[in-house]
Amino acid sequence: MTDYRIALIPGDGIGAEVLPPARAVLDRVGARHGVTFRYDEFDWSCTRYLAEGAMMPADGVDRLRHHDAILLGAVGWPGVPDHVSLWGLLIPIRRQFRQYVNLRPIRVFEGVPSPVLGAAPGMDFVVVRENVEGEYSEVGGRFNRGFPDEMAVQEAIFTRPGVTRILDYAFELAATRRGHVTSATKSNGIVHTMPFWDELVVEAGARHPAVEWRQEHIDALVAKVVLDPSRFDVIVGSNLFGDILSDLAAAVAGSIGIAPAGNIDPTREFPSMFEPVHGSAPDIAGQGVANPLGAIWSAAMMLDHLGHREAGDEVMAAVTGVLAGSPVRTRDLGGTASTDEFARAVLDAL
Amino acid sequence: MTDYRIALIPGDGIGAEVLPPARAVLDRVGARHGVTFRYDEFDWSCTRYLAEGAMMPADGVDRLRHHDAILLGAVGWPGVPDHVSLWGLLIPIRRQFRQYVNLRPIRVFEGVPSPVLGAAPGMDFVVVRENVEGEYSEVGGRFNRGFPDEMAVQEAIFTRPGVTRILDYAFELAATRRGHVTSATKSNGIVHTMPFWDELVVEAGARHPAVEWRQEHIDALVAKVVLDPSRFDVIVGSNLFGDILSDLAAAVAGSIGIAPAGNIDPTREFPSMFEPVHGSAPDIAGQGVANPLGAIWSAAMMLDHLGHREAGDEVMAAVTGVLAGSPVRTRDLGGTASTDEFARAVLDAL
Ligand SMILES: CC(C)[C@H](C(=O)O)[C@@H](O)C(=O)O
Numbered sequence: 001m002t003d004y005r006i007a008l009i010p011g012d013g014i015g016a017e018v019l020p021p022a023r024a025v026l027d028r029v030g031a032r033h034g035v036t037f038r039y040d041e042f043d044w045s046c047t048r049y050l051a052e053g054a055m056m057p058a059d060g061v062d063r064l065r066h067h068d069a070i071l072l073g074a075v076g077w078p079g080v081p082d083h084v085s086l087w088g089l090l091i092p093i094r095r096q097f098r099q100y101v102n103l104r105p106i107r108v109f110e111g112v113p114s115p116v117l118g119a120a121p122g123m124d125f126v127v128v129r130e131n132v133e134g135e136y137s138e139v140g141g142r143f144n145r146g147f148p149d150e151m152a153v154q155e156a157i158f159t160r161p162g163v164t165r166i167l168d169y170a171f172e173l174a175a176t177r178r179g180h181v182t183s184a185t186k187s188n189g190i191v192h193t194m195p196f197w198d199e200l201v202v203e204a205g206a207r208h209p210a211v212e213w214r215q216e217h218i219d220a221l222v223a224k225v226v227l228d229p230s231r232f233d234v235i236v237g238s239n240l241f242g243d244i245l246s247d248l249a250a251a252v253a254g255s256i257g258i259a260p261a262g263n264i265d266p267t268r269e270f271p272s273m274f275e276p277v278h279g280s281a282p283d284i285a286g287q288g289v290a291n292p293l294g295a296i297w298s299a300a301m302m303l304d305h306l307g308h309r310e311a312g313d314e315v316m317a318a319v320t321g322v323l324a325g326s327p328v329r330t331r332d333l334g335g336t337a338s339t340d341e342f343a344r345a346v347l348d349a350l
Numbered sequence: 351m352t353d354y355r356i357a358l359i360p361g362d363g364i365g366a367e368v369l370p371p372a373r374a375v376l377d378r379v380g381a382r383h384g385v386t387f388r389y390d391e392f393d394w395s396c397t398r399y400l401a402e403g404a405m406m407p408a409d410g411v412d413r414l415r416h417h418d419a420i421l422l423g424a425v426g427w428p429g430v431p432d433h434v435s436l437w438g439l440l441i442p443i444r445r446q447f448r449q450y451v452n453l454r455p456i457r458v459f460e461g462v463p464s465p466v467l468g469a470a471p472g473m474d475f476v477v478v479r480e481n482v483e484g485e486y487s488e489v490g491g492r493f494n495r496g497f498p499d500e501m502a503v504q505e506a507i508f509t510r511p512g513v514t515r516i517l518d519y520a521f522e523l524a525a526t527r528r529g530h531v532t533s534a535t536k537s538n539g540i541v542h543t544m545p546f547w548d549e550l551v552v553e554a555g556a557r558h559p560a561v562e563w564r565q566e567h568i569d570a571l572v573a574k575v576v577l578d579p580s581r582f583d584v585i586v587g588s589n590l591f592g593d594i595l596s597d598l599a600a601a602v603a604g605s606i607g608i609a610p611a612g613n614i615d616p617t618r619e620f621p622s623m624f625e626p627v628h629g630s631a632p633d634i635a636g637q638g639v640a641n642p643l644g645a646i647w648s649a650a651m652m653l654d655h656l657g658h659r660e661a662g663d664e665v666m667a668a669v670t671g672v673l674a675g676s677p678v679r680t681r682d683l684g685g686t687a688s689t690d691e692f693a694r695a696v697l698d699a700l
Pocket residue numbers: 188189219436593
């Protein structure tokens with residue numbers, strides 16, 4: 001019997017509605033694989049910020065340190081500026097736990113239509129996004145604030161170890177898949193950091209001779225994700241480019257509302273964090289109609305990460321079965337099912 | 351009789367193949383409107399770089415100064431790093447001539463299929479891209495080069511005057527269209543420059559009360575460009591975001607190979623520059639099969655800019671007519687016509 005301690009951070013809005021289904025799925029599939037989960041729930045959120053002036057306690061990250069993994073619902077709420085809520089909760093966890101990989105699988109599900117011709121059914125790739133450095137940086141500031149010559153500067157910082165480890169992760173992942181890496185760049189416009197990134201891609205390619213790779217400028221790449229999505233296997237990009245590409249790719253696959261993300265520390269020194277990509281959705285929060293699939297898929301990624309790949313696959317098989325074989329759908333996918341009804345269908349399929 | 355002096359820079363690859371059709375179209379439509387064009391051609395290109403070590407002469411930009419406008423074909427060729435060719439020709443012209451607006455119209459043509467369901471026929475918007483500051487900056491560099499702790503830093507610089515003028519341009523353009531601006535941001539991740547941009551959008555909105563506006567984070571925005579492209583009227587973004595959005599939008603519209611761009615100095619102190627977006631296309635260069643439509647559309651934008659809107663509209667009506675009413679198409683659009691055959695069809699329609 002393996003026992004895992006999981007930190008649950010429902011966060012804001014529908015975050016609190018989608019984590020219980022994910023938890024129920026974990027318990028159900030865990031039971032079959034001799035795995036149990038103990039959950040510690042944390043109320044860190046914009047609600048907390050508005051009441052107490054901080055998204056989480058000063059020692060928040062420390063309190064998560066001894067968990068085996070973290071499941072997060074959603075962060076952000078109207079009335080709290082996004083950079084306050086995100087940099088007060090999500091981003092410090094990513095950084096302090098050195099979750100330098102943001103992993104975003106992209107696929108087309110039978111029964112979930114893609115808006116793009118030719119997206120289904122060949123489309124199946126993974127966006128590997130650098131998650132702790134690059135364009136998301138606290139270095140920079142405002143100059144001459146309030147004056148006509150005011151300016152803002154922002155430093156993007158790319159380090160050799162930081163870029164190398166994410167590239168190696170991407171190449172190694174590709175080696176277990178179809179053996180192809182696409183590197184997102186913009187070295188024709190961004191002349192210091194991107195040529196550096198490109199050089200390190202050449203080095204990574206040399207270290208992984210069995211993997212083919214190519215680079216694409218981000219502007220051309222977003223176009224190709226729309227025009228020919230099935231050509232990709234692993235796309236690796238900086239923090240910003242990975243963010244853009246993964247949301248775009250999920251939209252192309254028809255699954256923007258159900259996409260998952262893993263924030264992973266591959267060294268396993270720190271807990272990794274899994275979260276649906278959809279956000280807190282203030283427009284539908286509190287109505288019990290949110291799609292729990294992003295959270296369930298994130299839980300499946302967590303199982304994978306914890307070494308229970310078969311259990312993760314069973315969860316995804318159940319999900320795939322419900323989508324392909326039944327009309328049960330939440331509203332975002334054109335159905336009328338509630339969060340609970342959809343969750344029940346997945347549990348039954350398990 | 352108005353007489354314009356136009357600088358032609360064919361540049362590399364198919365650049366030299368698509369400018370002659372654009373020129374023929376200008377001459378034909380000009381004759382009807384009492385407008386003549388004199389052309390000065392410049393051989394600035396990667397070929398020149400490989401022979402003489404510079405993309406253009408040291409006083410290159412100066413030599414263009416007294417032209418009424420510039421028509422550029424394409425820049426870039428294998429064997430010359432992109433950041434060398436682009437920063438040796440295209441980008442200095444944009445910057446030294448303060449062409450702070452990069453204007454990219456996006457539309458769906460009857461007869462040119464979009465790969466995205468629901469893109470046609472409602473899709474008709476303009477991407478207004480900041481073109482001289484922001485993420486494309488020479489400020490930054492490499493530290494500890496060659497050592498394990500090597501890093502690259504890149505400063506993005508946004509100034510109040512620079513952001514204000516591009517926003518005002520976008521709001522004023524929207525006022526002549528459907529009255530709606532979407533501002534691309536990423537203030538939840540990029541915490542110095544993007545919140546600054548957002549503040550200036552609020553100010554611009556207050557200056558233009560008749561125009562509605564909203565902001566979208568770039569990751570959500572790229573998804574919406576795919577999922578609901580007809581909702582947009584004017585999208586305004588930074589140098590990098592505008593670059594990404596305009597290529598993406600052209601792909602969604604099915605017109606990636608025919609999209610035009612205007613690099614505009616709205617003060618008219620300096621000449622503006624018009625260029626197809628497609629690039630030099632080494633794979634088909636020299637075969638006479640390139641699609642001249644991007645160059646022709648760019649020439650139509652140039653007519654507009656010079657104050658001959660009706661002439662520009664006539665060019666676009668001819669293009670629209672050929673696409674909708676005839677099977678004449680170059681290869682990229684699934685046809686067999688040569689560059690010349692397609693150009694002839696447009697000239698005949700004029
Ligand atoms: C070639 C490159 C530097 C350029 C840019 O990014 O500005 C191009 O993509 C464009 O959009 O005109």
